[in-house]
Amino acid sequence: MFWESVLIAFEGLRANKLRSALTMLGIIIGVGAVVSLVSLGMGVQQKVQKSIASLGSNLIVVMPGASKAAGVAHSAAGSNITLTNQDAKAIAKEISGVAHVVPSVSGTFQVIAGGQNWNTSVQGTTTEILYIRDYKVGSGTFFTNSDDESRARVAVIGQTVATNLFSGSDPIGQTIRIGKAPFRVIGVLESKGQSSMGQDQDDIILVPITTAQDRLIGQTYVNNINIQAESEQVLDKVQEDITSLLRTRHHLAAKADDDFTVRNLTAIMETMKESTSALTLFLGGVAAISLLVGGIGIMNIMLVSVTERTREIGIRKALGATFRNILLQFLIEAIVVSVTGGLIGILLGVGGSYAISKVASMETVVSSAAIIGAFGVSVFIGLFFGIYPARKAALLDPIDALRYE
Amino acid sequence: MTIALTDVTKIYQMGDTTVHALAGVTLSINEGEFVAIIGPSGSGKSTLMNILGCLDWPTSGSYRLAGQEVASMNDDQLALARNKRIGFVFQNFNLLPRMSSLQNVALPLVYAGVSKQERQKRAAAALASVGLGERMEHRPNELSGGQRQRVAIARALVGDPAIIIADEPTGNLDTKSSIEIMDIFCHLNGQGRMVILVTHEPDIADYARRVIHVRDGLILNDEVKQGVTGCSGKVS
Ligand SMILES: Nc1ncnc2c1ncn2[C@@H]1O[C@H](COP(=O)(O)OP(=O)(O)OP(=O)(O)O)[C@@H](O)[C@H]1O
Ligand SMILES: [Mg+2]
Numbered sequence: 057m058f059w060e061s062v063l064i065a066f067e068g069l070r071a072n073k074l075r076s077a078l079t080m081l082g083i084i085i086g087v088g089a090v091v092s093l094v095s096l097g098m099g100v101q102q103k104v105q106k107s108i109a110s111l112g113s114n115l116i117v118v119m120p121g122a123s124k125a126a127g128v129a130h131s132a133a134g135s136n137i138t139l140t141n142q143d144a145k146a147i148a149k150e151i152s153g154v155a156h157v158v159p160s161v162s163g164t165f166q167v168i169a170g171g172q173n174w175n176t177s178v179q180g181t182t183t184e185i186l187y188i189r190d191y192k193v194g195s196g197t198f199f200t201n202s203d204d205e206s207r208a209r210v211a212v213i214g215q216t217v218a219t220n221l222f223s224g225s226d227p228i229g230q231t232i233r234i235g236k237a238p239f240r241v242i243g244v245l246e247s248k249g250q251s252s253m254g255q256d257q258d259d260i261i262l263v264p265i266t267t268a269q270d271r272l273i274g275q276t277y278v279n280n281i282n283i284q285a286e287s288e289q290v291l292d293k294v295q296e297d298i299t300s301l302l303r304t305r306h307h308l309a310a311k312a313d314d315d316f317t318v319r320n321l322t323a324i325m326e327t328m329k330e331s332t333s334a335l336t337l338f339l340g341g342v343a344a345i346s347l348l349v350g351g352i353g354i355m356n357i358m359l360v361s362v363t364e365r366t367r368e369i370g371i372r373k374a375l376g377a378t379f380r381n382i383l384l385q386f387l388i389e390a391i392v393v394s395v396t397g398g399l400i401g402i403l404l405g406v407g408g409s410y411a412i413s414k415v416a417s418m419e420t421v422v423s424s425a426a427i428i429g430a431f432g433v434s435v436f437i438g439l440f441f442g443i444y445p446a447r448k449a450a451l452l453d454p455i456d457a458l459r460y461e
Numbered sequence: 462m463t464i465a466l467t468d469v470t471k472i473y474q475m476g477d478t479t480v481h482a483l484a485g486v487t488l489s490i491n492e493g494e495f496v497a498i499i500g501p502s503g504s505g506k507s508t509l510m511n512i513l514g515c516l517d518w519p520t521s522g523s524y525r526l527a528g529q530e531v532a533s534m535n536d537d538q539l540a541l542a543r544n545k546r547i548g549f550v551f552q553n554f555n556l557l558p559r560m561s562s563l564q565n566v567a568l569p570l571v572y573a574g575v576s577k578q579e580r581q582k583r584a585a586a587a588l589a590s591v592g593l594g595e596r597m598e599h600r601p602n603e604l605s606g607g608q609r610q611r612v613a614i615a616r617a618l619v620g621d622p623a624i625i626i627a628d629e630p631t632g633n634l635d636t637k638s639s640i641e642i643m644d645i646f647c648h649l650n651g652q653g654r655m656v657i658l659v660t661h662e663p664d665i666a667d668y669a670r671r672v673i674h675v676r677d678g679l680i681l682n683d684e685v686k687q688g689v690t691g692c693s694g695k696v697s
């Protein structure tokens with residue numbers, strides 16, 4: 057009897073193809089919107105997660121200059137020369153729970169190799185940067201601590217720099233001029249692609265920090281110190297210890313403001329992660345409203361259909377159809393519309409999020425949870441919005457239905 | 462299987478006016494009887510038939526179908542009675558327009574839970590028995606009035622009911638078609654089925670052995686004819 061009802065429902069839908077299709081459209085759009093918008097939100101979320109991962113975990117950044125309440129470092133005149141290599145060494149030596157300490161300086165230089173020249177960011181740093189940022193050496197080697205001590209003029213270059221200066225030929229062993237100073241290329245970094253902010257992370261040259269300070273920038277202070285704590289548990293403690301150590305080292309009076317800023321990057325990224333999941337939820341919510349509208353569309357059409365087919369219902373009842381037979385017939389019609397619409401909507405949503413990632417070059421993540429969820433909701437909508445019209449049909453008195461004009 | 466009505470009334474309240482469509486009908490019909498109900502328009506014939514067919518309910522009084530009080534039956538039992546015991550033939554056929562003759566005739570069997578193969582077989586046989594073996598795939602709008610009514614009769618008898626109820630089955634048909642339809646009813650009555658039909662025409666009423674006159678919701682006259690009457694006198 058169940059399958060009979062399914063068949064009758066299908067015949068009913070086939071009899072009114074255009075109307076069935078239009079009704080379905082509401083669900084198709086709703087489900088498609090949910091699937092594609094959620095995948096868009098999840099794409100953003102994933103991007104943030106990736107950049108958290110690329111930053112390394114348990115990271116603390118110390119920057120020169122006092123911070124405002126909002127946490128934005130603001131550099132008063134002269135205040136950006138407060139951090140030194142010695143500060144970095146002191147942190148590494150005196151604070152427990154610190155895994156790596158990496159001071160760095162950076163500047164933009166014109167770089168020349170052979171006939172080619174290129175403007176890029178040159179960063180002076182230490183070997184340990186390999187531990188806290190996910191830089192990997194693709195070919196050649198990275199500079200060592202002794203390179204740093206001897207102020208060796210060696211450089212590790214990013215893919216973009218390699219392509220633009222050497223266009224295909226092997227850069228290892230070649231000499232480049234950064235500003236006026238000649239450097240030997242000893243390694244090329246693996247490509248990292250764009251950052252979450254859209255920056256080309258391969259457009260960079262890494263050199264030992266003392267070399268950069270002495271031979272390029274001519275400064276003794278550093279732009280920032282990156283610190284990786286040993287674990288999440290000690291993160292806050294390390295942050296506090298750094299603050300008090302630096303205050304002591306900088307001879308700050310008890311009431312004076314910090315002349316540096318200590319920021320916990322992980323915490324900032326966590327906040328970003330939270331706000332992106334809120335974004336996903338918001339997008340999903342907006343899409344869910346269109347799904348609801350689609351459901352109301354089903355109910356509307358079902359009500360019209362019941363009214364229109366009152367005589368048919370009367371005839372069926374006169375021939376022995378029970379309350380359940382009629383209820384099932386109309387309920388299944390509603391569910392068939394919503395499930396078929398849901399399936400098409402899923403295809404469209406998956407296709408749509410694929411198209412978004414291609415055309416708008418935004419990352420999308422099609423999640424099976426969103427698909428299963430959207431499908432489940434469309435079945436539920438069929439049931440929920442179908443039950444009232446179906447009940448209305450099933451409750452009709454045979455004689456009233458037969459007399460209906 | 463017998464039918465027994467006791468003091469059945471059907472009252473419609475239309476604003477200020479009360480219409481006594483049935484004003485107290487007591488009536489019993491036995492197995493295998495052929496009954497014609499005649500009376501002027503508005504006298505309550507259709508109302509009576511609908512109640513007999515379990516499509517409508519009396520305002521008061523008792524209707525016992527095969528000894529069972531209809532008022533005490535639940536929705537499923539009523540559906541079962543309409544499906545298995547009673548075949549109803551309407552004046553306006555009431556076929557489903559989008560279905561073929563075969564599908565229309567098979568419809569009661571769908572609700573009886575008969576398998577598809579068996580349904581097709583029995584529906585085809587029922588159509589053949591009313592002389593429409595050649596018109597199984599036609600839809601109602603591809604058939605003449607007489608043919609449509611024969612499809613409707615095939616549908617009424619496909620479930621092998623003991624009672625056939627027909628409300629003016631020939632009301633929309635010409636004389637020739639009417640005679641064909643009445644021959645079928647005679648045949649069904651000959652198989653031992655109870656046939657109750659409403660008609661305006663004395664010619665049609667002549668097929669029945671028992672004729673009940675109705676007026677203003679009351680039975681005026683209930684006569685059983687003697688001698689060679691009814692179908693035996695008519696069928697060639
Ligand atoms: N649903 C209804 N609401 C109100 N009054 C009704 C309803 N159905 C029937 N009636 C009234 O009941 C009375 C009997 O109607 P019914 O249809 O039984 O007559 P009938 O004998 O079949 O007439 P006809 O020969 O014209 O078919 C009529 O006066 C009619 O107006
Ligand atoms: Mg009538």
